Amino acid sequence: MLDKTGIAKRIAQEVKNGMYINLGIGIPTLVANYIPQNVHVVLQSENGLLGIGPFPKEQEIDADLINAGKQTVTMMPGSALFSSSDSFGMIRSGKVNLTILGAMEVSERGDIANWKVPGKMVKGMGGAMDLVASAKNIIVAMQHCSKEGASKLLKNCSLPITGLKCVKKIVSDMAVLDVLPEGGFRLLERAPGVSVEQIKNATEGHLLVTGEIPEMKI
């Protein structure tokens, strides 16, 4: 099983040279720490920054420079600042190449639920619905099962939907899977020490397993 860092490291392998990337809050934010030095990408923050840099040093802190998680950040050389409408313009028009975000549930058709749990305080969807509705390439970082052991890779999402048919790939603590255009999860890799059988048992939605499934290299 992978811990959060492991999931972030595996997702970082999906990052390719020249990509503009939007990272969600939580595990997705950690991905930035594991992108290889020779892979040049630009990180987009939906509150209006292209070129997110590392967290500032104490003396560099600037209240006017935060990321979408409201954390203080710095800017890389060559950054650009813009309004929220320009920001979502570049998201909606597909200029952002890769979106990495967390999920509570994903269905075998690629539907995602990640914004609301009935009975709990609703915090709002923020930019999640805009991102999932428009991004061409969405990778989800998630736990394969709940703490009670219930699968989160489902036939149908039980929680309120954030977007339909949008997730392309999932990196969970147990596996890497593609969501097939015709529906179903295709198992690509196993987490270290996890068997195909365990993944089958942990996946409620249709799971396609063909041939030998390699272990992830992290």
Place this chain on the structure above:
Amino acid sequence: MIDKRVSGAEEAVNDIPDHAILMLGGFGLCGIPENTIQALLKKGVKGLTCISNNAGVDDFGIGLLLQTRQVKKMIASYVGENAEFERQLLSGELEVELIPQGTLAERCRAGGAGIPAFFTPAGVGTEVAEGKETRIFNGKTYLMEHWLRADFSIVKAWKGDYAGNLIYRGTARNFNPMMATAGNITIAEVEELVPPGALDPNQIHTPGIFVHRIFQGKHYEKRIEQRTISK
């Protein structure tokens, strides 16, 4: 030059009535009109509808207006940092409309651009789409969303001149430029107010035509929500 200066926040909010619809710029606590919020507190206007990406925190930003029960309805994309907000929502004292962030930004932009409605894919298939018209363009389903306009838009900029031209700084720009265009009356508070000619026209983000009142804020706390540093 048309001089838009007012003496300060108190004068700027002087004619804001109870039950007004307000837009307030900012993302989290970044780029919020701190001084005007203080003036609204002091004035004590009630029954406000506040359109803003967030609702502040308990003791800062729009959270201050929630504590004094001056807000009737909140229209926002994310409201998760505020315990008093949660209490009022659960007790039914506060109405809340949650809107996807990009849709909120575009609805404000549309309001200021004279475009009554537009189509966006955000929210298709979700509860956001309930009761809304959908149309298919190039095989993909889109939702119709309407413009948003405000009785008073309240924005915060870094620099402004007497004519109301504004320049924002860093990610404090966020919702401010669109909201500035969508107000029947737009109030701008700035960190530095300069005479005409002092700002380079090439660098203006919000042209002064959109701004009706401008003043230099007395004090900016610029509170930080998540102080993250690298060693």
